[in-house]
Amino acid sequence: MLTGLAVEKLGACFGQKQVLNGISMTIGPNLVTAIIGPSGCGKSTLIRCLNRLHETVPGARQSGRVLLDGQDISQMDPVQVRRTIGMVFQKPNPFPSMSIYDNVAAGLRLNGVRKRHRLDEYVEKSLRMGALWEEVADRLDKPGISLSGGQQQRLCIARAIAIEPKVLLMDEPCSALDPVSTGKIEELIQELKKALTIVIVTHNMQQAARVSDYTGFLLLGELIEFDETPKLFTNPRDKRTEDYITGRFG
Amino acid sequence: MSSSEAFPASGVPPRAGGTNVADRLFKGTTLLFALSVVAIMVLMAGAMLRTALPAIRAFGWHFPFTSTWDPVAERFGALPFIYGTLVSSLLALSIAVPLSLGGAIFLVELAPHWLAQPIAFLIDLLASIPSVVYGLWGIFVLAPWLRTTVQPALGALLGVLPLFQGPAYGVGMLAAGMILAIMVIPFISGVSREVLMAVPNSQREAALALGATKWEAIRTAVLPYSRSGIIGAIILGLGRALGETMAVTMVIGNRPEIALSLFAPGYTMASVIANEFAEATSDFHLAALIEIGLLLFGVTILVNGLARLLVWSVAGNGAATVRE
Ligand SMILES: Nc1ncnc2c1ncn2[C@@H]1O[C@H](COP(=O)(O)OP(=O)(O)OP(=O)(O)O)[C@@H](O)[C@H]1O
Ligand SMILES: [Mg+2]
Numbered sequence: 001m002l003t004g005l006a007v008e009k010l011g012a013c014f015g016q017k018q019v020l021n022g023i024s025m026t027i028g029p030n031l032v033t034a035i036i037g038p039s040g041c042g043k044s045t046l047i048r049c050l051n052r053l054h055e056t057v058p059g060a061r062q063s064g065r066v067l068l069d070g071q072d073i074s075q076m077d078p079v080q081v082r083r084t085i086g087m088v089f090q091k092p093n094p095f096p097s098m099s100i101y102d103n104v105a106a107g108l109r110l111n112g113v114r115k116r117h118r119l120d121e122y123v124e125k126s127l128r129m130g131a132l133w134e135e136v137a138d139r140l141d142k143p144g145i146s147l148s149g150g151q152q153q154r155l156c157i158a159r160a161i162a163i164e165p166k167v168l169l170m171d172e173p174c175s176a177l178d179p180v181s182t183g184k185i186e187e188l189i190q191e192l193k194k195a196l197t198i199v200i201v202t203h204n205m206q207q208a209a210r211v212s213d214y215t216g217f218l219l220l221g222e223l224i225e226f227d228e229t230p231k232l233f234t235n236p237r238d239k240r241t242e243d244y245i246t247g248r249f250g
Numbered sequence: 251m252s253s254s255e256a257f258p259a260s261g262v263p264p265r266a267g268g269t270n271v272a273d274r275l276f277k278g279t280t281l282l283f284a285l286s287v288v289a290i291m292v293l294m295a296g297a298m299l300r301t302a303l304p305a306i307r308a309f310g311w312h313f314p315f316t317s318t319w320d321p322v323a324e325r326f327g328a329l330p331f332i333y334g335t336l337v338s339s340l341l342a343l344s345i346a347v348p349l350s351l352g353g354a355i356f357l358v359e360l361a362p363h364w365l366a367q368p369i370a371f372l373i374d375l376l377a378s379i380p381s382v383v384y385g386l387w388g389i390f391v392l393a394p395w396l397r398t399t400v401q402p403a404l405g406a407l408l409g410v411l412p413l414f415q416g417p418a419y420g421v422g423m424l425a426a427g428m429i430l431a432i433m434v435i436p437f438i439s440g441v442s443r444e445v446l447m448a449v450p451n452s453q454r455e456a457a458l459a460l461g462a463t464k465w466e467a468i469r470t471a472v473l474p475y476s477r478s479g480i481i482g483a484i485i486l487g488l489g490r491a492l493g494e495t496m497a498v499t500m501v502i503g504n505r506p507e508i509a510l511s512l513f514a515p516g517y518t519m520a521s522v523i524a525n526e527f528a529e530a531t532s533d534f535h536l537a538a539l540i541e542i543g544l545l546l547f548g549v550t551i552l553v554n555g556l557a558r559l560l561v562w563s564v565a566g567n568g569a570a571t572v573r574e
Contacts, residue, residue, distance in 0.1 A: 051459065053455060053458060053459060056455075056458060058363070079461050079462070079463055080461070082458060082459055082460070082461045083460075083461030086459065086460070087455075087459040089452060089455065089456070089459075091452060093450075093452040093453060093455070093456045094456075095453065095456065095457075095470070095471060095474065095475070096474075096475060097474035097475060097477065098474070106457070106460060106470055107460035107461065109470075110457075110460055110461060110462050110466055110470065111461065156456075159456075159460070160459070160460070163460060163461065
């Protein structure tokens with residue numbers, strides 16, 4: 001079954017500080033949804049609410065609902081939610097004590113895959129999907145952190161998709177990467193889209209325009225506009241969206 | 251000259267030779283300090299070696315491998331003391347490491363802030379209690395409790411093992427190991443806590459985002475990341491346990507015997523020096539005690555060296571090589 005998310009009147013705060021306010025949006029199955037907006041507007045907080053990582057921060061609270069195929073995720077086991085909704089972080093964070101192989105296998109092992117040939121199979125498949133297999137096939141036992149930044153990020157993508165999530169959240173996955181690595185990851189997103197639903201946070205508007213089907217513009221914790229990507233970029237309804245995408249934003 | 255021509259408009263005067271002199275002076279002084287530390291160690295070892303010479307001449311290689319300790323007959327062997335030092339320290343570690351690590355993990359990863367702060371403070375406070383106070387507590391509280399409650403229970407439960415056989419005296423190897431454990435807990439848990447707190451949150455979140463439970467995140471992300479630091483903490487604890495004198499002397503029973511049972515009394519290198527030094531009956535007795543001091547020195551260096559090797563071998567693929 002294809003998996004989508006529905007966000008209903010989502011609010012989030014850190015202690016007394018309200019960071020998100022009344023966000024409602026529908027994240028369609030097998031589509032790429034981009035979230036754009038200026039720094040500090042709450043993009044990371046928004047996608048961290050989608051896999052219940054927000055609630056692990058001390059003092060963090062949230063209101064409203066997030067529905068995964070109609071089911072309220074706050075009623076589900078958080079471990080199950082995060083197995084279904086994977087995440088790639090802004091800064092590559094491979095496990096430094098683990099080899100390339102073990103990094104990809106980490107999530108599988110957590111999910112109870114123990115047999116060596118099954119692990120081998122999944123690790124290769126994930127690394128291929130992560131467009132990293134050719135570069136690392138002959139040194140899978142080397143530490144994950146011996147890779148370049150771009151390779152590390154693709155390793156983290158492979159690690160996230162190895163457990164076959166239905167949704168993949170990506171928080172500025174290219175912000176630390178050069179144009180070549182960025183291009184690879186963008187191609188990868190097009191490839192992954194066939195198998196899963198993707199939400200990507202990005203600072204780069206060209207990137208949002210290139211990879212996404214829907215785009216949401218977030219400003220000061222509010223979702224100003226949410227529409228099909230071509231429409232939002234060529235014909236925004238809100239003045240603030242227009243200012244932001246044309247670079248006139250204060 | 252050419253440099254001042256290349257930057258003619260610079261307002262900064264070219265650096266004179268004077269700074270160079272100051273630099274060299276600084277380097278010389280710090281070198282002197284560094285060398286003086288080495289010199290003090292060499293002088294100390296030399297002086298000890300000279301005093302210990304009669305014993306070294308008389309017993310040679312047999313000294314660390316003989317069990318007789320008879321000041322009257324002037325026959326000396328250090329084996330029971332080496333054994334006592336190593337066993338009491340290892341016993342202490344085997345009690346203290348799980349407690350300290352478990353405590354540190356609880357305080358850093360699980361406990362709410364309002365609870366973690368005061369508990370951490372109390373544990374740190376353990377480190378500032380003078381060791382003679384630990385010794386007194388050992389004699390008046392711990393040893394009687396061991397004699398009346400713990401040792402009979404252990405004997406009944408695990409009496410088939412040679413470790414838990416024999417009469418319950420209270421004082422002995424077990425009491426020494428437990429006192430030492432309590433004394434090294436603040437060091438091991440304090441350093442472990444620092445090390446765990448230094449693990450970046452992105453590591454925990456990486457594991458959580460893969461569907462790890464809290465404990466699985468600790469096991470797959472936090473502990474491997476901090477492995478070499480935690481081993482360092484354990485080495486620190488071991489170093490303290492090996493050299494601790496007063497509290498151990500008060501509860502270990504001070505009998506130069508090698509017994510397999512943890513209930514039996516024993517003796518440590520540091521304790522025998524402390525007990526007999528002031529009333530050494532002859533220069534020869536003194537020489538034997540000093541030689542034990544040299545051996546303690548050697549054992550400490552050896553154990554630390556081995557432990558350091560261990561750190562290096564795990565740090566090779568551990569967090570010590572992380573590029574942040
Ligand atoms: N752990 C935290 N504790 C308190 N405030 C936080 C915390 N994390 C984020 N914030 C605040 O929440 C607001 C939104 O942060 P968030 O990280 O979601 O922004 P962002 O849109 O992802 O920014 P960027 O583009 O710079 O990554 C910011 O004002 C930030 O200061
Ligand atoms: Mg962010």
